Amino acid sequence: MVDRGKLKTPRRLGWLAVIVPLALTVAGCLGGESSAERSDEGPTLSRDGKWVAFASDRASPGDGFAIYIARLGAKPRRVTHSEQHESWPAWSPDGSRVVFARFEEDGMSRGGLYVVNRGGSGLRQLTKHEDFAPSWSPDGKTIAFTRAEGFAGLDYNVHLVDADGTNRRVLLRDAQQPAWSPDGSKIAFVRGWGEAIAVFDLKSKRTRKMVRSTRSSAGNPAWSPDGKRIVFFDIPRDARFDSILEAGDWYEIYVVNADGTGSRRLTRNAVSDSSPTWTPDGRIVFASERPDPSLLYVMNGDGTGVRRFVIER
Numbered sequence: 121m122v123d124r125g126k127l128k129t130p131r132r133l134g135w136l137a138v139i140v141p142l143a144l145t146v147a148g149c150l151g152g153e154s155s156a157e158r159s160d161e162g163p164t165l166s167r168d169g170k171w172v173a174f175a176s177d178r179a180s181p182g183d184g185f186a187i188y189i190a191r192l193g194a195k196p197r198r199v200t201h202s203e204q205h206e207s208w209p210a211w212s213p214d215g216s217r218v219v220f221a222r223f224e225e226d227g228m229s230r231g232g233l234y235v236v237n238r239g240g241s242g243l244r245q246l247t248k249h250e251d252f253a254p255s256w257s258p259d260g261k262t263i264a265f266t267r268a269e270g271f272a273g274l275d276y277n278v279h280l281v282d283a284d285g286t287n288r289r290v291l292l293r294d295a296q297q298p299a300w301s302p303d304g305s306k307i308a309f310v311r312g313w314g315e316a317i318a319v320f321d322l323k324s325k326r327t328r329k330m331v332r333s334t335r336s337s338a339g340n341p342a343w344s345p346d347g348k349r350i351v352f353f354d355i356p357r358d359a360r361f362d363s364i365l366e367a368g369d370w371y372e373i374y375v376v377n378a379d380g381t382g383s384r385r386l387t388r389n390a391v392s393d394s395s396p397t398w399t400p401d402g403r404i405v406f407a408s409e410r411p412d413p414s415l416l417y418v419m420n421g422d423g424t425g426v427r428r429f430v431i432e433r
Contacts, residue, residue, distance in 0.1 A: 160174050160175070160176040160178070160188070160416075161174060161175045161176070161185065161207065161395075161407075162174055162175050162207055162208060162209060162395065163395075163397065163405060163416060164209050164210055164211055164397055165211070165397060165398075165399055165400070165405065166211045166215035167211065167213055167214075167215060167400065168215055168400065169192075169399055169400040169401070170191055170192060170215070171189060171190070171191055171192070171211070171215055171238065172189070172190050172192060172431055173187060173188070173189045173209040173210075173211060173218045173220075174187075174188055174196075174209060175187055175188070175206055175207040175208075175209060175220070176188050176196070176198075179198060184202075184203060184204055184205040184206070185205055185206055185207055186198050186199075186200045186201065186202070186206055187199050187200040187206050187209050187218065187220050187236065189218065189238055189240075190431050190432065192431060193431075193432065194432060195432055196431065196432070197240065198240075199218070199236050199237075199238075199239070199240035200220075200234075200236060200240075200243065202222065204222050204223060204224050204231060205222070205223045205231075206220055206221065206222050206223075206234075207220065207221055207223075207252070208220055208221040208252050208253050208254060210254045210255055210256055210263075211256065212256050212260055212283075213256060213257075213258050213259070213260045214260060215238065216237060216238055217235050217236065217237055217238065217242075218235070218236055218238065219233055219234070219235050219246070219254045219256060219263055220233070220234055220235075220236070220254070221233055221234075221251060221252040221253070221254065221265075222234055223250070223252075230248060230249050230250045231250065231251070232245055232246065232247040232248045232249055232251050233245070233246040233247045233251050233252075233254055233263070233265055233281075234246060235283075244285070245285070246263070246281060246284075246285040247265070247267075247281060247285065247288065249267055249268075250267065250268040250273055251265050251266065251267050251268075251279070252265065252266050252268075253265060253266040253296060253297045253298065255298050255299050255300050255307075256283075256300070257300050257304055258300060258301075258302060258303065258304040259304055260283060261282065261283055262280050262281070262282060262283065263280070263281050263282075263283060264278055264279070264280055264291065264298035264299075264300060264307055265278070265279055265280075265281070265298065266278060266279075266295075266296040266297060266298070267279045275293075275294070276294065276295065276296040276312075276313070277290055277291075277292060277293045277294070277295060277296075278290075278291045278292040278293075278295045278296065278298045278307070278309055279291060291307070291320070292307075292309060292320060292327075294311065294312050295309045295310065295311060295312075295318075296309065296310050296312075296313075297309055297310045297339060297340060297341065299341045299342050299343060299350075300343070301319075301343050301347050301378075302343055302345060302346070302347045303347055304322075305321065305322055305323060306319050306320060306321050306322060307319070307320045307322065308320075308330075308341040308342075308343060308350050309341065310338060310339055310340075310341065311329070312336070313336060314333055314335075314336045314337045314338050314339055315332070315333055315336050315338070316329050316330070316331060316332045316333055316338060317329075317330045317331045317333075317338050317341050317350065317352050317376070318330055319350075319378070328380060329380075330350065330376050330380045330383075331352070331354075331374070331376050331380075331383050333354050333355075334354075334355075334357045335354070335355040335357075337354055337355040337371070338352055338353070338354045339352065339353055339354070339394075340352055340353050340394070340395055340396060342396060342397050342398055343378075343398070344398050344402060344421065345398055345400055345401075345402060346402070347378060348377065348378050349375050349376065349377055349378060349421070350375065350376050350377075350378060351373060351374070351375045351386075351396040351397075351398065351404055352373075352374055352375075352376075352396065353371040353372065353373055353374065353393065353394045353395070353396060353406075354371065354372065354374055355370060355371055355372075356372050356385065370391075370392035370394075371392045371393055371394040372385055372386070372387045372388060372389070372392075372393050373385075373386045373387045373393050373394075373396050373404065373406055373423075374386060375404075375421070384423075385423075386404070386419070386422070386423030387406075387408075387419075387423065387426075389408070389410060391408065391409040391410050392408070392409045393406055393407070393408045393409075393410075393417075394406065394407050394408075395407040399418070402420075402421045403418050403419065403420055403421060404418065404419050404420075404421060405417070405418045405429050406418075406419070415428065416428070416429040416430075416431075417429055
């Protein structure tokens with residue numbers, strides 16, 4: 121199950137379950153009043169770069185998270201109103217809808233994936249299981265996602281489902297956190313519980329390992345808009361175990377070429393940098409614990425020009 125207001129993904133992800141959903145304060149993301157109690161998480165930008173979706177507990181600080189959507193420069197709007205925990209938003213290619221994960225926390229039932237229109241109407245359920253980390257195909261027809269299966273939900277597999285919720289099928293086993301390439305020909309994913317970042321070619325049905333994690337902690341792969349690079353996070357090879365336990369040097373942002381060459385570390389701090397995603401013009405938005413509590417930052421694709429990322433101006 122999920123710890124309400126704390127974890128936004130099942131605990132069984134090991135290192136990933138501890139860090140993936142870094143909390144982002146309202147003051148840092150939105151430039152509004154400061155509140156260490158409220159937090160935002162998992163931001164994702166629409167293809168045109170005009171809209172951002174994220175999960176937040178701002179309506180009830182410390183309670184379950186709901187999905188919010190904002191046009192950059194405007195005030196965010198809450199578009200879901202359940203009492204369950206909601207996270208992992210992802211945009212449809214045309215920017216009209218957002219798919220997200222809902223976790224029902226009664227200890228028995230499962231949540232699933234839901235879709236909601238950008239304005240908050242048309243909410244409907246797509247799947248009924250412990251599903252998370254959805255990614256919409258570029259043609260808008262299919263959604264890839266992670267499903268927890270097997271004994272106690274310890275197995276993670278990537279499934280596909282049509283955008284209307286029909287025709288669910290398994291694509292990859294021992295895999296999670298899928299991400300479609302911009303041309304729709306490949307899917308980047310996390311192998312196992314974070315052992316590696318890999319890419320699956322949908323035509324040849326072949327998998328290529330891109331980057332091996334030295335600490336089984338890789339996560340959150342995302343393609344650059346031109347399809348030439350993949351950004352992800354990982355625990356650095358030189359991170360001390362005592363630093364990891366103290367949340368002093370957990371994750372850093374990395375990038376690798378789409379052919380598996382040129383893996384490069386982009387951030388280097390005494391704090392955690394995580395949850396990277398791309399802007400349409402090739403910059404990288406990520407969460408950072410500089411300062412604590414964590415905030416959103418943006419940097420160039422080569423790691424330079426780091427600065428605060430503000431939604432509401």
